[in-house]
Amino acid sequence: MxxxxxxxxxxxxxxxSVAQKRTHSSALELGPRKKQSxxxxxxxxxxxxxxxxxxxxxxxxxxxxxxxxxxxxxxxxxxxxxxxxxxxxxxxxxxxxxxxxxxxxxxxxxxxxxxxxxxxxxxxANGARADDTKGMKSAIIDWITPKGQSLNPHIPRNVKSGRGFNHERTGALLCPAGLDWNNTETRTKLVNGQIQVAGDQWPVFLYANYWYDPEDPWNGLLRSGLLVSALKHIFTSLSSVDQEPKATRSGNAHIHGMRFVTKASITYVATQAHFSLTSAQVFSRTDLVTNSEHFYNSILELLDDPEEKDEVDQLLIWWNRQVFPLYSDMERMPSKNSALARICQKHAEYTESAASVPT
Incomplete structure (x- = not known):
């Protein structure tokens, strides 16, 4: 007792003791709608x-x-x-x-x-991962289906068995960068498991336009439209994936005071998207087929590598422009040639002129 x-x-x-948030919330900004919890x-x-x-x-x-x-x-x-x-x-x-x-x-x-x-x-942490896995399993089908077209064969939104290398579309996206999915021999070996894909053999869907340049492996890495949709789905709001500001509830980023993308958040959505494309039924950190934990750690270790800081900084800037444009420092500057910008300029000129006058 x-x-x-x-x-x-x-x-x-x-x-x-834990009521305070890491990021200060201004009383002058409209916060998220709150409900009893x-x-x-x-x-x-x-x-x-x-x-x-x-x-x-x-x-x-x-x-x-x-x-x-x-x-x-x-x-x-x-x-x-x-x-x-x-x-x-x-x-x-x-x-x-x-x-x-x-x-x-x-x-x-x-x-x-x-x-x-x-x-x-x-x-x-475990609950959020389970919820995101469940939600993305169906949502990702919309993102990988070309507009105005349908997948052939059809992929049910809540069934995993027809995904992975068993399907033309998901197989092409999961194909390791550096391998050619259009090569019949390569595709056959991926389908029947003769080629075992390790967690650090990153799939081509991580790259912008799903294109990998072996001469410049940083080119487009972690900049694909699929990843942007996945991150918005998890962190901002469901409607923001289609860039339609009609959500009636705040996204997780706003709720938790998140105003910028983190290296771990990019890695997390990449891991969730990777699992959603595979035919694996249960998300497991030790699963040797999806190799999710190795996949996650290999990306995060690259982003944490001091030797890659310049590339990573550029990547984070790119992501923040995609997801949090209203919170960037650049967006808070007065628009060029606007009345506000001109007022600020005149004030600066007056201050400089006054300072140069001898007393």
């Missing part, structure tokens, strides 16, 4: 954590190792940590930043309470 009371008190305190705030944050920070994370181990790094190794320079430790610690810090008081709550809690916190966050 005492344990139940302790958990009850902790759940109550956690609600107030009984969902635990930790589950709420966990849903966004899994989509935008790390999808295949063991939250309990992450928090345990993070506490160790914050305590026992507090005096050790971060650059002295192993690469895996640095990456893991960065994810842990991201988790804490999603709810500013979460750090104090974790540090002041007992081991049993920390496990409860981790379980609630994990529940949110």
């Amino acid at each position: 005492a344990g139940n009371n302790q958990q009850s008190r902790h759940a109550s305190s956690s609600e107030s 009984t969902q635990d705030p930790l589950v709420h944050h966990g849903r966004h954590f899994g989509c935008a920070v790390h999808a295949f994370c063991n939250v309990q181990t992450l928090i345990s190792n993070g506490i160790t790094l914050m305590g026992e190794r507090d005096d050790e320079p971060e650059e002295d940590l192993m690469v895996v430790e640095r990456r893991e610690y960065a994810v842990f810090r991201e988790l804490l930043q999603m709810a500013p008081r979460l750090e104090a709550c974790i540090m002041d809690s007992s081991e049993e309470e920390v496990i409860l916190i981790a379980d609630l966050i994990q529940k949110g």
Whole structure:
């Protein structure tokens, strides 16, 4: 009974401790419509954590190792940590930043309470992944069907068996970059499994216009229209996929205060889209056919590689222009030649002139 009371008190305190969002919401901006929800705030944050920070994370181990790094190794320079430790610690810090008081709550809690916190966050991450998998399974059929045409043979929206390399359309999209789907021998080997596709053999659907340049493998990578539709479907709103501003509910990005695309969010939608195109029935991190966890980690490791920073920065700029144009710094500047721009210019000229007058 005492344990139940302790958990009850902790759940109550956690609600107030994680209420703040990582991104400040201005009182001068119209927020999302709110409705009554009984969902635990930790589950709420966990849903966004899994989509935008790390999808295949063991939250309990992450928090345990993070506490160790914050305590026992507090005096050790971060650059002295192993690469895996640095990456893991960065994810842990991201988790804490999603709810500013979460750090104090974790540090002041007992081991049993920390496990409860981790379980609630994990529940949110797992729940979001399951919901997104279910939703994208049917939606992706619309995105891969050419406008005004139909798929032949027809692919049912809620059936996976006819997808993957078993179908001309999904097979072409899943064909590893560098292989030719139009080559009969290659296609036959992919269909019958003679060619085993590893998670780091990325499919051509990740590329703009589904075209891969072996001489410049960064060209168009993670810029396909299919990925844009997938990210909008998960993070903004269902209607934004068709660029029709008719949604009556706010997207997940707005709800969670997300104002820019993250490397993990791009990787997450790529993984979800990849699974939706395959014939696999159940999303599993250890599935050797879709190899989802290896697929996810291989993309995220590339985007986190310091050597690729310039390319990644350009990629993020491109994505933010696709998904969050209203929140970019450029969009907040007065339009060129507008009355507001001219007023700002005249003010700057006056200020400069006044400053040059000797006193």
